[in-house]
Every structure is written in structure tokens, then in C-alpha cells.
Amino acid sequence: MRMVDIIHKKRNGSELTKEEIYFFIDGYTKGDIPDYQASALMMAICFQGMVPRETALLTKAMVDSGETIDLSRIKGHKVDKHSTGGVGDKVTFIVGPLVASAGVPVAKMSGRGLGHTGGTIDKLESIEGFNIELTKEQFIDNVNKYKLSVAGQTGNLAPADKKLYALRDVTATVESIPLIAGSIMSKKLASGADSIVLDVKTGSGAFMKTLEDSESLAKEMVAIGNRLGKKTIAIISDMNQPLGFEVGNANEIKEAAAILQGAKIHDLRTLSLEIAAHMTVLAGAFSDYKKAYETLEQNLENGKAFESFRQFVIAQGGNIEVIDDVDKLPQAAYHIDVKAEMDGYVSEIDAESIGAAAMYLGAGRATKEDHINHAVGITLNKKIGDQVKKGDVLVTLHAARENSENSIQKVKEAYHFSRNQVKQPVLIHKVIK
Numbered sequence: 001m002r003m004v005d006i007i008h009k010k011r012n013g014s015e016l017t018k019e020e021i022y023f024f025i026d027g028y029t030k031g032d033i034p035d036y037q038a039s040a041l042m043m044a045i046c047f048q049g050m051v052p053r054e055t056a057l058l059t060k061a062m063v064d065s066g067e068t069i070d071l072s073r074i075k076g077h078k079v080d081k082h083s084t085g086g087v088g089d090k091v092t093f094i095v096g097p098l099v100a101s102a103g104v105p106v107a108k109m110s111g112r113g114l115g116h117t118g119g120t121i122d123k124l125e126s127i128e129g130f131n132i133e134l135t136k137e138q139f140i141d142n143v144n145k146y147k148l149s150v151a152g153q154t155g156n157l158a159p160a161d162k163k164l165y166a167l168r169d170v171t172a173t174v175e176s177i178p179l180i181a182g183s184i185m186s187k188k189l190a191s192g193a194d195s196i197v198l199d200v201k202t203g204s205g206a207f208m209k210t211l212e213d214s215e216s217l218a219k220e221m222v223a224i225g226n227r228l229g230k231k232t233i234a235i236i237s238d239m240n241q242p243l244g245f246e247v248g249n250a251n252e253i254k255e256a257a258a259i260l261q262g263a264k265i266h267d268l269r270t271l272s273l274e275i276a277a278h279m280t281v282l283a284g285a286f287s288d289y290k291k292a293y294e295t296l297e298q299n300l301e302n303g304k305a306f307e308s309f310r311q312f313v314i315a316q317g318g319n320i321e322v323i324d325d326v327d328k329l330p331q332a333a334y335h336i337d338v339k340a341e342m343d344g345y346v347s348e349i350d351a352e353s354i355g356a357a358a359m360y361l362g363a364g365r366a367t368k369e370d371h372i373n374h375a376v377g378i379t380l381n382k383k384i385g386d387q388v389k390k391g392d393v394l395v396t397l398h399a400a401r402e403n404s405e406n407s408i409q410k411v412k413e414a415y416h417f418s419r420n421q422v423k424q425p426v427l428i429h430k431v432i433k
């Protein structure tokens with residue numbers, strides 16, 4: 001078999017066989033196929049696409065290129081969730097304990113963030129002492145005991161994707177639905193859960209800006225999961241503004257803890273309940289979605305979900321005092337208010353600009369080597385639809401420096417106003433099963 005023939009075949013719009021896809025992925029992972037041929041194939045896929053059978057094979061070949069986490073020692077049906085990424089997305093810290101509070105095991109591998117704010121692991125590390133470097137045994141034992149554990153991504157999961165993603169990034173071949181779907185799903189499938197709930201974000205702050213593209217991606221990922229034997233559903237949720245009111249690391253832990261203690265922050269609470277309810281239904285803990293949602297809602301009110309979170313923090317070495325009293329989480333030195341310069345209604349809050357403002361404060365990384373400052377972040381005071389008067393505080397920046405001009409500028413760019421009343425955006429656009 002020759003790589004040039006595979007490129008030629010795809011360039012002309014034909015379907016690749018299983019043997020051809022494995023030949024490419026194995027050869028590229030081992031270094032036998034050079035970057036220029038891999039780039040040419042990626043570009044051909046961008047133009048010609050892939051049918052669902054090919055996308056599933058590509059994904060499976062990427063899973064098979066490395067290690068798969070064996071979760072068989074965990075009792076029960078393991079469910080995982082994945083978000084395509086958004087600003088202020090602290091849903092994992094709410095959904096994990098919620099699902100655990102219903103007795104369903106959640107064994108989650110997470111990564112660090114690049115850009116915007118930190119990743120799941122960075123945010124958890126704002127809890128003093130919290131340890132994400134667990135051995136496989138500790139990880140599995142914690143899930144068996146407490147139904148929830150989150151560990152840093154270890155081992156060699158989907159190395160083909162790692163190499164290909166880096167290549168796509170510099171060859172203008174990221175934006176292809178089958179390639180994105182395969183890339184995300186290969187990592188999820190290698191993480192070993194039995195079922196997966198995907199939170200596909202849509203809107204100005206999302207990877208996919210239009211509902212149409214988000215829906216295509218969601219459908220493709222659901223099809224891959226189901227073809228490869230994992231029950232998978234996708235929720236398409238709005239990212240036309242940050243989720244909740246807090247953006248940063250300690251800030252987001254603080255807001256998640258508030259929701260787990262019953263706070264009624266509408267978008268964050270509703271989305272978390274929706275994702276958690278679907279996860280528990282997929283795991284078979286409830287026969288229907290409505291029953292699951294109601295029970296989980298009660299678990300937010302009766303303290304069960306918060307207790308699951310506390311146990312999870314203690315089990316991973318976190319200082320529980322900073323959760324019981326969130327004012328003990330890292331605190332920034334300066335608090336800078338950014339005020340409205342006109343009267344009106346908030347019509348848009350560009351989440352990417354808010355993410356960039358948080359990154360300039362030090363809440364995220366511009367390069368892999370950058371250090372995260374867990375204390376800094378942003379509190380939004382106004383969201384879409386809110387009425388504002390000139391001089392009202394739009395956001396408060398929690399900063400390490402008195403001079404945070406870059407971040408102030410980004411916040412000002414993020415907010416748009418209308419003279420007329422504005423409706424709140426729809427939160428959950430669709431559920432794809």
C-alpha cells in the first residue's frame with residue numbers, strides 16, 4: 001500500500017477502506033509517513049469529507065494508536081461528559097458530584113487549559129493541596145468509594161490525534177467536522193467510560209459559531225460513539241455569553257460550590273442539571289429524564305450533591321476548609337470595577353473577549369510554559385438582557401496588578417448594548433440522541 005494512492009483516492013472523493021485508514025494512522029504515529037503526506041490527506045478530507053463509516057474507523061484507529069484506560073474494576077455503569085469548551089464553563093465540578101450523589105460512578109480524565117481560562121485540572125488546583133496526579137489504583141479506588149474522581153490525563157491516550165492535531169493547527173485543516181469529531185471522540189473513547197454526554201457549545205464564544213455547524217458536529221460525534229459501542233448523546237448549549245457569573249480558576253470553584261449548595265444561578269444550574277440528568281439516565285439509574293432531573297434538583301437542595309463534592313475534595317487531598325469557607329480560596333490583591341459608559345440593555349457579551357481578559361490577568365496560559373494565577377479572574381455583574389445605567393458596574397476584575405489596562409480594554413470590547421429591551425438567549429438549543 002502506498003500513501004500517495006490513499007491521498008489520491010481521497011482527493012478524488014472516494015471512500016477509504018479500513019486497511020487504508022489504519023495504514024495511514026499507524027504509519028503516521030510511528031513516523032513512517034511524513035508530515036507533508038499527512039497534511040495532504042488532511043486537506044483532501046477537509047474538501048471531500050468522510051462518510052460516517054470512515055469517520056468511525058478513523059476514530060477507532062486513533063484510539064488504537066495508544067493506550068486505553070481500563071475501568072473494568074469500577075463497579076457500575078461509568079459515564080463521562082465532555083464540553084467542546086466555553087468561557088466560565090465550570091459544569092464538571094457540579095455535574096460530577098451531582099451524578100455521584102445518584103450513585104453513578106464518574107471517572108474523569110481531564111487536561112490543563114491553553115488560552116482563555118485554565119482547564120479543569122488547573123481550576124481544581126486552586127483548592128490548596130488538591131492532588132490530580134493519582135495512580136491508576138488510587139483513581140479507581142476513589143471512584144469505587146466516592147463515585148467520583150478526576151485525574152490528570154496520563155499515559156499515552158490517542159497519540160495519533162496529538163500528532164495530527166498539532167499538524168492540522170499549522171496547515172489550516174482544523175475546521176473539518178469529521179476531523180474534529182474524530183479527534184475529540186478518540187480521546188473520550190480511550191478514557192474508558194461506558195456512556196458519554198457531550199456538551200457542544202454554540203455561539204460567539206464557541207469553537208462552532210453557528211447552530212448549523214454545532215449540530216453537524218454533535219451528530220457526527222454521537223454517530224461515532226454509538227457506532228463504536230458507547231451510548232452517546234449531545235446537548236447543544238449556548239455560548240453567546242460566559243456561563244454563570246464567574247470566570248477564572250478559584251472564582252469558578254467558588255461559583256460551582258454555590259450551585260452545589262442550592263444557589264439559583266439560572267444558566268449554570270439548568271445546564272448542569274440537564275447534563276447530569278442525561279448521564280444518570282444513560283447509566284440506568286433512572287427510567288426517565290424527568291424523574292432524574294427532579295431527584296438531582298433535590299440533591300442540590302438537600303446537601304447530598306455538596307457532600308459528594310466535599311468527599312471528592314477530601315479524597316484527593318484538598319483542604320476542605322477552603323470549600324466550606326470559599327473566602328479562604330486564593331484571593332487577588334486588586335479588585336477593579338469596569339463601568340458602563342451608557343444607558344441601555346446588554347445585547348451581547350463576547351465570551352472570547354472575556355476569556356482573553358481573564359488570560360491577560362493571568363488566569364490562563366498564552367503558552368504551555370506559562371504559570372496560572374489561581375486567584376485572578378472576572379466576576380460579571382451584568383448579563384445579556386440586563387438593563388444598565390451609565391456608571392453601573394459591568395464586571396469586577398480580580399487582578400494581581402493595579403494596572404490591568406489590557407483586560408479592561410477587552411471587557412469593554414466584549415460588552416454591546418441596545419437601547420431596546422433584549423431577550424435572554426436560549427440556553428439549550430437541542431439534544432441529539
Ligand code: URA
Nearest residue numbers: 165174179180183184
Ligand atoms: N478539539 C479537539 O480536541 N480536536 C479538534 O480537532 C478540535 C478541537
